[in-house]
Amino acid sequence: MSLKIGIAKELEPGEKRVALSPEVAKKLIALGAKLEMEQTAGAESHFIDADYTDVKFASGLKIAYAEANLILRVTPPTLEEIELMPDGSVLIGLMRPYESKERIAAFNRKNLTVFALELLPRISRAQSMDALSSQGACSGYQCGLIAAARCTKFFPMLTTAAGTIRPAKVLVIGAGVSGLQAIATCKRLGAIVEAYDVRAAAREQIESLGAKFVDTGVSADGSGGYARELTADEKAQQAEKLAKAVAAADVVITTAAIPGKKAPVIITKEMIARMKYGAIVVDMAAETGGNCALTQPGEHIIANDVNIHGPLNLPSRMPTHASELYSRNLYNFLSPFIKDGDLTLDWDDEVLSGTVLCHDGRTMHPTVLQVLGE
Ligand code: NAD
DSSP states (O other): OBOEEEEOOOOSTTOOOOSOOHHHHHHHHHTTOEEEEETTTTGGGTOOGGGSTTOEEESSHHHHHHTOSEEEOSSOOOHHHHHHSOTTOEEEEOOOTTTOHHHHHHHHHTTOEEEEGGGOOOOGGGGGGOHHHHHHHHHHHHHHHHHHHHOSSOSSOEEETTEEEOOOEEEEEOOSHHHHHHHHHHHHTTOEEEEEOSSTTHHHHHHHTTOEEOOOSOOOBOGGGOBOOOOHHHHHHHHHHHHHHHHHOSEEEEOOOOTTSOOOOOBOHHHHHTSOTTOEEEEGGGGGTOSBTTOOTTOEEEETTEEEEOOOOGGGGSHHHHHHHHHHHHHHHHGGGEETTEEOOOTTOHHHHHHEEEETTEEOOHHHHHHTTO
16 A cells, blocks of 8 residues: 555643654655654654654644554554544554553454554564663663652762762662663662562673672563563562662662563562661652552652652653654564555564554454453
């Protein structure tokens, strides 16, 4: 099919990213695609309309989508927005596939072919398309910065005329892409960093960044390179061993996640009670319930003089680079299937078939079907 790509403003409150950067717009046009974009869709990422050469601009999302057979998004569309998408068109974005049966039913009613980038197979070939990684790196970096900005101590060791200041102690729990970026950010700022993850491979990655690995003796590798949920005994062992490191930290950054599940609660109320006065918790898992029992998503609360932050949508705090990286991920995913201005999906491609959420009026992904109980 002759490729017409539609891009509208993101509608979620506070969302500043855009799915298409001017750099990627140029590359798609060079492949023969026609692009139509809602006016000022890139403005919050500081891409003005004039930066998008040869892109047609529409005065609303309805017009931006009217002719499209491929729609690029960052966040999932609303039900009203899905209604405006042409029947049978292709939709790509971070679709939060486990969140809403209603949204998936709407995709299927419209016969949309939907690719949810959260489902992308984590194989080497797909690294350049991995939006969870690119956005996770933004989140981890932001967690480090929030912690440093709110900490009442210097992160680095300082030797001053008034004597020496000891560096702050940071503990990072969960050392996937975001956790590793949080470690690297806090190390660059000079803190003493310890970190912990249940996956065995994480130890070497933590140590390669110059942080100390906290060994709890619990190892829980699951399928697809992800962690599995811990048993009750493992949770108790983990809590006992981690409590000491939590109590000694000035800052705890938590990023632990299990795909398709609520975030594991790792920092208990009792652990908070044993933390230093003025210590900080930055809970990156706030969006999926939080790794800290007291986290309030989107809020900053104080309990026992410990500051607990539950920030949401961290990549949107740095929308220019987050959008640039995200847009490149989309391009790397799509470009192998664009030839002479046509989009031809190759279902034998394991990356493409592994990422599809809906096609031909049906939900395709087995894990999503299982999690949603269908
Ligand atoms: P994620 O966001 O799903 O989870 C974050 C981290 O939390 C993970 O490292 C996980 O092990 C950890 N975790 C879960 N439960 C925990 C608990 N109870 N206590 C402590 N830590 C806990 O992870 P992610 O960043 O998306 O990465 C997941 C995996 O995918 C990693 O192995 C990563 O190296 C791998 N990966 C592969 C590629 C690729 O090859 N294309 C790209 C990115 C990530």
